[in-house]
Amino acid sequence: MRLERWELPGPSQFVGRIDSDLSQGKNVVLCVPSLNPGDLLSAISSRLEKSWRWSRHVPDPDLYPLDQLEKHLGLEDEENGRGGATEVEDLTSQEGFEGLVVVVDSDEQSRTGRWCRFFSDYSEHLRHTEDPKGPRFILRLSGGQVREAPDSQVRLSIRKWEDVTREIDVRHVAEREMESRGLAPLQHRLAVEMVVRLALWDLDLAAELSRLPLKEISSPKDLLKEYAEDRGWERGEPATWFNGTRDMFLGEEQVHSAFCAIQENLSTIERRIWAAQTAVMFPYLEARLKDLVQGLDCLPDSADVSSNGNSEIVSKEEFELSDVYHELQKNGRASQSLKAIVKKLKRMRNRIAHHEPLRASELENSFSQFRHEVERN
Numbered sequence: 254m255r256l257e258r259w260e261l262p263g264p265s266q267f268v269g270r271i272d273s274d275l276s277q278g279k280n281v282v283l284c285v286p287s288l289n290p291g292d293l294l295s296a297i298s299s300r301l302e303k304s305w306r307w308s309r310h311v312p313d314p315d316l317y318p319l320d321q322l323e324k325h326l327g328l329e330d331e332e333n334g335r336g337g338a339t340e341v342e343d344l345t346s347q348e349g350f351e352g353l354v355v356v357v358d359s360d361e362q363s364r365t366g367r368w369c370r371f372f373s374d375y376s377e378h379l380r381h382t383e384d385p386k387g388p389r390f391i392l393r394l395s396g397g398q399v400r401e402a403p404d405s406q407v408r409l410s411i412r413k414w415e416d417v418t419r420e421i422d423v424r425h426v427a428e429r430e431m432e433s434r435g436l437a438p439l440q441h442r443l444a445v446e447m448v449v450r451l452a453l454w455d456l457d458l459a460a461e462l463s464r465l466p467l468k469e470i471s472s473p474k475d476l477l478k479e480y481a482e483d484r485g486w487e488r489g490e491p492a493t494w495f496n497g498t499r500d501m502f503l504g505e506e507q508v509h510s511a512f513c514a515i516q517e518n519l520s521t522i523e524r525r526i527w528a529a530q531t532a533v534m535f536p537y538l539e540a541r542l543k544d545l546v547q548g549l550d551c552l553p554d555s556a557d558v559s560s561n562g563n564s565e566i567v568s569k570e571e572f573e574l575s576d577v578y579h580e581l582q583k584n585g586r587a588s589q590s591l592k593a594i595v596k597k598l599k600r601m602r603n604r605i606a607h608h609e610p611l612r613a614s615e616l617e618n619s620f621s622q623f624r625h626e627v628e629r630n
Contacts, residue, residue, distance in 0.1 A: 258456055259296040261422040267412070268300045271391070274410040275305065275354060280376050280390045282369070282403065284413040287396030288484055288497035293414075294356060294393065306353045308388075314364050318357075318371035319344070325355070326388070341374045345387040353388040365398045376409035396495050415494060416501035418454035426456050430463030440467055442533045443616055447471060450529040451510045451522070453502040458511065468613040471526055477514035488515050526610045534611070538574065538602050541623065545577050545595065546570060548627040551586045552577065574599040591626040 405411045427448040452459035492498040498512040513521045555568045578599045581587040
């Protein structure tokens with residue numbers, strides 16, 4: 254999937270904001286979870302290559318940031334054994350670095366606190382420099398390092414990878430992966446919706462789920478557990494943004510489905526599957542009910558309907574699927590095929606009403622004979 258993900262609206266806008274920050278003369282601190290999009294820096298580089306020169310620096314934990322940058326930028330004064338930029342403010346006025354972006358890609362061994370202080374100091378000096386000539390910097394912090402991130406300043410932007418992936422992004426991945434599957438329209442919509450509700454913000458998980466048969470998407474516990482184990486998530490640890498198991502999606506903070514699986518929190522997974530199925534099947538079932546009421550000549554204009562021990566006469570326009578089913582059972586004109594179809598629709602409607610996910614066999618029924626049976630009855 255790689256760089257294609259950065260063409261999606263959410264990730265593309267995130268990278269675009271970084272480009273905008275640099276164009277406004279700001280330095281940028283990227284704050285990402287430990288399991289972050291590994292090609293994020295490549296995506297930023299690709300976006301900036303037309304207007305910025307790109308230089309990547311791996312920190313040396315034994316040297317202070319300014320000493321490292323003197324070496325990295327070739328500012329050392331070898332004749333006198335001293336660096337060419339002895340203070341932060343010296344770096345802001347160095348000639349020849351216009352349009353240069355230095356990316357400091359920190360790791361677990363980096364002295365993150367030192368780099369955060371350098372970014373704050375350098376950005377503050379940029380603010381008070383009338384015609385700054387020094388390079389712009391990007392610092393990538395991941396996982397627990399993010400706790401040391403400096404505060405934003407006039408010349409320093411903090412960009413946190415949070416609430417970046419949108420529903421439209423995940424839906425696009427699912428649609429693209431399934432476009433050659435040849436599923437019936439109803440099954441296609443069900444599969445896409447379940448992928449969106451289960452994958453949440455995780456585009457890699459969305460791609461994996463989208464390659465599964467519909468039956469396995471609706472029962473994903475084993476795949477989700479394996480997915481969590483591959484990422485080193487363990488039962489008993491808390492879900493946090495820092496380790497990539499918690500983020501915002503669909504307007505609320507949610508826990509990664511794979512993390513729920515490894516914690517045996519299966520009720521959350523089932524609720525997400527039910528919500529996806531309901532989003533597709535409820536309007537579908539209501540539309541089929543309307544087709545039945547309007548299309549079947551064998552239905553009475555009204556019927557005596559019992560509910561919770563009470564009985565009342567209702568017109569067929571007010572029938573529920575259960576009412577249609579009971580009337581068809583009493584009607585010798587209705588075909589057995591139609592009765593069987595309506596029985597399945599009624600059962601699915603009942604399961605949805607009781608917050609129960611549909612069975613795999615129910616999901617695979619495309620009801621391709623529905624209209625034919627309605628017309629012949």
